[in-house]
Amino acid sequence: MTLKDRVKQATAEQPAAEPSTDLATQDPTLAWLERRKSLIARALPAHIDEGHFIEAALTSMGKLRNCDTNTIYTALMACARFGLAPDGVRAAIVPFGKTATFVPMYQGLIDVMHRSGKVRAIRVDFICTNDLWEYTPTDPSPKDFFHKPRVELPKEERGDVLLAYAYAWMEGGSRSQVVLLNRQDAIEIRDLYSKAYAYAESTGKRDSAWHTNFDQQWAKSCVRRLAKLVPTSPELVTLLQADVDADEGRPHIITSLAADPAPEQTDPGSSDQPATTWPAAAQPGSGRPDQDGGDEQ
Incomplete structure (x- = not known):
């Protein structure tokens, strides 16, 4: 057998190559996003990594398949406007029925506070029963508050969580007031302001962010x-309002945002009730208003 014959025989024995598959062409929601990647990328601030943002957006699409695509576009553009990737750490896009809703996470709030140029660092953490801590609000800052986590102890030996707290150091060296909330404070905020929590309770699904x-x-x-x-800054004020809108089950609309330039056929109608998929949030202390009305889902 000649070399030419052997090559022909080897080629004939090889299995036919499988046709390549592009998941974006099979999934209508992913295909919709693929066609708008350049529009979203152009809306991103210069400091945001386009690749990470688009990857996070693509990952979000799975839980948004039943949402009106115009609301998905609005939510994505809100993420782009604030420079917060929808990665479940800085922001998330959450389905409320057929309405995709932009929800800033606490790390996103911290990022925007830093952008004012006046906040140097923000500390968020929990105080456990066996930690070393002291709070004397009548003392001058920063002597009024001290916390030393007992990280040398196994987690279970640190005890139950007593308080969550947050404070900021300013660029000039001063420190803000310390915000402390005990568990009952958090429960009252949840019960008073979170429609998502109330809905999850009423349906028996118990899968809101407050549950999980x-x-x-x-x-x-x-x-x-x-x-x-x-x-504060206008950007922070607007972001806090977006958070209140999310708690109320309303999509946050940016006034300069145009409608989806190429709307698709979508499911008619929308629901004010939240769907049941919520992203995980980053752990505090790894350094993420109440409006006297509204503190978060």
Whole structure:
């Protein structure tokens, strides 16, 4: 057998190559996002990594398949406007029925506080029973508060969580007031202001963020209150309002945002009731208002 014959025989014995599959073409929601990647990328601030943002957006699509695509576009553009990737750490896009809703996470609030240029660092953490700590609000800052976590102890030996707290150091060296919330404070905030929690309770699903990530929601309530005590900016004010909108089950609309330039056929109608998929939040202390109304889902 000649070399040419052997090559022909080897080629014939090889299995036919499987046709390549692009998941984006099979999933209508992913295909929809693929067609809008360049629009979203152009809306991103210069300091945001485009690749990370788009990857996070693609990952979010799975739980948004039943949402109206115009609301997905609005939520994604809100993420882009604030420079917060929808990665479950800085922001999330949460389905409320057929409405995709932008929800800033507490690390996102911290990021925007830093952007004012007046906040140097923000501390968010929990105080456990066996930690070393002291709080004397009548003493001058920063002598009024001290906390030393007992990290040398096994986690179970640190004891139950007593308090969540947050404070900020300013660029000039001063420190903000310390915000402390005990567990009962967090429960009252949840019960008074979280429609998502109330809905999850009423349906028996018990899968809101307050159900699945209570400690993170507790910490975020501290951060929201802290945001009222640090130098503010129009961006921070708008982001806090977006958080209130999310708690009310309303999509946050940016006034300069145009409608989806190429709307798709979508499911008609929308629901004010929250769906049941919530992202995990980052752990506090790894350095993420109450509006006297509204503290977070």
